[in-house]
Amino acid sequence: MKTNNHRKSWIALLIALSMLIVLTLLDNWSGTPAMLLTVLRKGSIYALVVVSMNLLNGFTGLFSLGQAGFMLLGAYTYAVLTVPVEDQSAVYQRYATGGVGFSITETLSGAMGQFGLLIGVIFCLLLAGLVAGVFAWLIGLPVLKLKSDYLAIATLGFAEIIRAVVMYEKLGPVTNGSNLLYGFTNFSDFHIGGLKLDTVMPFIFSGLCILVVVLLINSTYGRVFKAIRDDEIAAEAMGINLAKHKRMSFIISSFFAGISGALLAMYQASVQANTFKASMTYEILLIVVIGGIGSISGSAIASFLFVGCSEWFLRFLDNDTKLKNFNAKLIFAIVFGLVVVGLAALIFRKTRKMERMEKLWRQIPVGLLCLGLVAWDIWFVISPNLKLPLLRSGFRMVVFSVVIMIVVLFFREGIMGDRELWDMKRRRPAANAKAGEPK
Amino acid sequence: MFAKILPYLLAGISVGGQYALIAIGYTMVYGILRLINFAHGDIFTVAGFIMVYAAASLPLTVSVPLVIILTVILGVMVEKVAYKPLRTAPRMSVMISAIGMSYLLQNLMWYLTGGLAKQYPTLPWVSNTVTVLGCTTKRVTLITPFLTVLLVVVLVLLIQKTRIGMAMRAASRDFETAQLMGIKINNVISFTFVVGSFLAAVGSMLYFSNYATVSPTVGAMPGLKAFVAAVFGGIGSIPGAVIGGFVIGICESLIKGAGLTTFSDAFTFALLIVILAVKPTGLFGENLTEKV
The missing domain is CATH 1.20.5 (Single alpha-helices involved in coiled-coils or other helix-helix interfaces)
Known part of the structure; x- marks a missing residue:
């Protein structure tokens, strides 16, 4: 063994x-392709924040919606500390005494070159995580006593409060109010000789963090978290200190959310409080669901998939497209028809498994929709029109959210369920019998 | 001093009434399904958009009822599509479904409207300006609180005196037992969504007459605030939601008046956290004991 x-x-x-x-x-x-690099970079950063949310929602069963707030804290901590001194007057142009007057990464890289830069970035990332963690501790004091949806709404509220405070005019000399922070150390500053490390660095940073989370989950603490998730009362009866472990999970999750916020700031090379809205948290939550609640590898896969789809594969949905000739149209129509029929068949199978009563009634709208789409498909082939319908700005997100709703409603397990990639070979009959959380 | 505060007070009472109307939708759904209907704020926005498009081609006498009817249909559809299939699922799944629905509605609105803010039509008489105690304001500001109170009285009568109201009370007391007593639970839930969406549609007309533009994400914030109002008043309690709505509306407006606009949203959530920490059941909430 x-x-x-x-x-x-x-x-x-x-x-x-x-x-x-x-x-x-x-x-x-x-x-x-430049898009591939974008997807890899952003995907790896998203993977970390999704994993951090999964730690809280999937492994500890605490439904928290504060992730965007903690990312914001991390991003700002990092950005404020690393804006180069000579750029500070330009960045903080609206505030006469703006800027902190020093830059950790600049000082260290000045003294020790690339190695110093790395030390500085790691230090600032840890600090970003710590700030988020400290705030999580403070927020957790009143909030963690609450039950499921009250906790969700309270953490959501805290994220909004943090955003409002960061944008407060009086804090402008530090946070630059509601304006952009930019110019701070980002991934393109890393290189070994002429070797670019733009994509490797986010992978290393978030990979290490995810590794820590994996180790944590496989430790005794991880088992305690899962016990709390599965049955709070039973866990308490077993002598688990609920308050302590919930707080711990919350702080650790926020710590990594803070780091991922800082990484996101590095990736974007600029940061603005207004982008860290509740909708960002929702997006992260939906990625968790797609990946499977309670699966780290699922979260990572889903992050890359999500970022890949939204930045790359599905981009074409946002543009008006004219097919070249009839053959292209025929191919499109065939593929479209197959996808529709396939999806309908999947949904039929799923509903038949789930419900005994009312199943006929449930299948009628799906069947009608499917028939309608196929009919349209045929009509489209016959008609002389070559322009693809519906495709215009915003359609990508609609398709996206429809797919997400389908996952939420029909494939609640997500991609991985609660299994991990590295456990795939092992048979786990218990996994299918696993009941949902109580209540 | 009073003359300075008055316009903010009036605005606060008005926006408070609008929050109250949305909050009732939250509180009723939560009372029965134990679910935060995150999509409710978006339904409110959709009502605004329907009004924009309806009023562009139809006379107001047609478009106002049309808005209400379409919003109600949408609300019931959201329930049928996103919540009904998950009735036996864990609570977290239903909440995620609600968030997904909100995401879907927002993106759909973005797609259909092009993402730009649309000018809300001016309703005659309602949007006219009037002068009260030396301060000028739109007439809608004055109508809102009265209309809110009127609607709430009707709603309370409905819940107290009619059969469907009795069924709703039973369902919110104990979902399963109500089913065993022969209450058609799905009808009750649909009816709840009908009432909630109806009030959201009315609230959206009042709200957007005041703010003049509609954009796809504009409903998220009032939606959350209305939810806070519902929690503040005690979730499940309709008078509580109304009082919560007015308290939040007035406080927010006064904070804006004091020049701290950035904190008006933050205040609402701070209030939420304080009330949850001090009295989690809210002002008028019932004390439910957790069964093991």
């Missing part, structure tokens, strides 16, 4: 290393 574990860690390390090498190559090869 022991040697087996060792072998596993070696394999994991090897995979990680080879991934880093591939990423470095992708980063420096001129033929890499």
